[in-house]
Amino acid sequence: MxxxxxxxxxxxxxxxxxxxxxxxxxxxxxxxxxxxxxxxxxxxxxxxxxxxxxxxxxxxxxxxxxxxxxxxxxxxxxxxxxxxxxxxxTTHEREQALDALVSALAAVDSAERGVELLLEGLIRTAGADLGALILSDGDSYRVTAARDRTGAPLENAAALLSDTIVRDVLGTGERVQLDDVAAHSRYGAIPSVTALRLGSALCLPMRLDGKTLGAVFLARHGRAAFADPVLTELRVLAAVSVPFIAQLRRTPATTESTLLGESAAIRRLRELVRRVGPSDLSALLHGPSGSGKELVARALHAASQRADKPMVAINCASVAATLLDAELFGYRKGAFTGAVADRIGLIEAAHGSTLFLDEIGDMPMPMQAALLRVLEQHEVKRLGDTVPRTVDFRLVCATHRDLEAEVEA
Missing domain, CATH: 2.60.200.20 (Tumour Suppressor Smad4)
Structure with a gap:
């Protein structure tokens, strides 16, 4: 045997x-x-x-x-x-990966990060070559996250994904499963099928209280059906995605709605955000704990040219030093005990968007050096990997510590 x-x-x-x-x-x-x-x-x-x-x-x-x-x-x-x-x-690996995903979701502090983790899990479970999470927006929709099987962002996803398939699922609330996309009378001639070399595709609705909030789009280059056990796991993950999608449907934050108050200091802050926000300058926010540094970070992101993508955030003080490396840089399968599948890091997840590092002063010095290299080279290398990946993000940091005094000491 x-x-x-x-x-x-x-x-x-x-x-x-x-x-x-x-x-x-x-x-x-x-x-x-x-x-x-x-x-x-x-x-x-x-x-x-x-x-x-x-x-x-x-x-x-x-x-x-x-x-x-x-x-x-x-x-x-x-x-x-x-x-x-x-x-x-494979079944054992999927079970391990799902357990790890559930643990990771329990620790996320934003809907945006939850969506990224869920998309990774959906692509891995399906054995898909690409995937996207889609948010219904009235008569239209927007792609909240799109990745290929390596975890790299799918550029121009909104233009490449099959508009016909997505709209059919959002309109009917029923899944579309295509074992051979090219042979289908309705979908086979769609330009995106040719552009992405789609062989088989699956689009699942995400529903809450009878309403379709969004959809999961998964595709393979080869022509092969999704097996029943995999479909069951995908439906479970799609259901888990619903609360995160529901949070993303809320009205995006703006400078005016997040930075409340009419004092001279608040007005100066709003004006500074208005002027600095559209630039790609890195920013360091300083203030005591609880003073609203993350609100300012989100206002900067909302005022930037990157506001169409969700901001990626992490509190460096809340993650153990031994885990922060993997969270930021990601890892390859087998890089360490428990790395049962490839995982994209927060730096890669922030490609095209804003990366917010709260309590940057608590980041270990070796990791600060590694982050500096990323900023200089515009490349990131996952743990256990040898291939650098190009990244483009805006960095916003925050701390309650007097970093200037600590540097001089």
Whole structure:
């Protein structure tokens, strides 16, 4: 037997209990004939032949000779049945990743960061090549986050994603699942299908109190269905996304709405934000704890040319020094114990937006040096990775400490 175990899941198209078969041999024949390795009485005599490799299978349909490769989490419709592939190793990794995601979501301090984490989890669970979280906005919509499978931002996502698919899901509140996008009569000719080389796609609505707040868009370059266990996990993650999407639907903060007051000091502050906000200058906010430094940071972001993307924020004092490195820079799978999947860091997540580092004075000195290199080179390297990634963000920091006095001391 080859490890890890691969399970072929056969599900009747009209419903019914799925049949799980361990694929232990290099070649397995399936059909109703008595000589078949696995007999299914409702199938043709010589139905399919399954060729196994270490991490995937090739399904050969006897009647047509067509060949289809399935990786864990993918599925294929053959006649009146659906064939899906599961892996015990992949299932265990997904469970670990979901546990880690739940723990991370419990610690997030903003809807924007929650959305970024959820999108990473959705792409990883689906085995997708790209994904996006979409927020309904009246008769239109906006893309709140878009990533490829490496965690890199998807540039010009709003122009590239299939407008037709997204609008259909937002309008009907029903999911659209396409195992072969190009072959579909309605969606196959859409320019975005060609631009993104979409093979299969899934768009799930996010609903609350009977209203569709947004959608999850996931796509693969290859033509393969999303297996039922993966669909179940994706629907759960889409449901978890709803509270974060609901928060993002609130009216964006403005300088006038966040910096309240009519004293001379507040008026000077608002004027300073109005003048400095549109620039790309880095900013350091100084003041005692509880004085509203994050409100000023958000006002600066709202007044900037980057306001169309959510600000990324973290309190450096609230994260253990041993974890802050991974939070900021991200990591590759296997970089350390517990790194079960690639993860984008906050610096990358802030690409095209604003990165707010609260209590920057509590950041360890070695990490300050690493951050300085990012600012100088405009590149970030994930833990355990050798490939630098270009980043473009505005840095806003805050502290209650007198940094100038500490430097002179």
């Amino acid at each position: 080859i490890e890890p175990a691969l399970l072929l899941v056969i599900t009747p198209a009209r419903g019914g209990q799925p049949i799980r078969i361990a694929i232990t041999k290099r070649i397995t024949t399936i059909g109703s004939d008595g000589t078949a390795d696995i007999r299914i009485v409702t199938a043709p005599p010589h139905w399919v032949v399954v060729h196994r490799s270490d991490q995937s299978v090739e399904v050969v349909i006897a009647a047509s000779g067509a060949r289809h490769t399935l990786a864990p989490g993918q599925a294929l419709d053959v006649d009146t049945m659906r064939l899906g592939l599961e892996s015990t190793a």
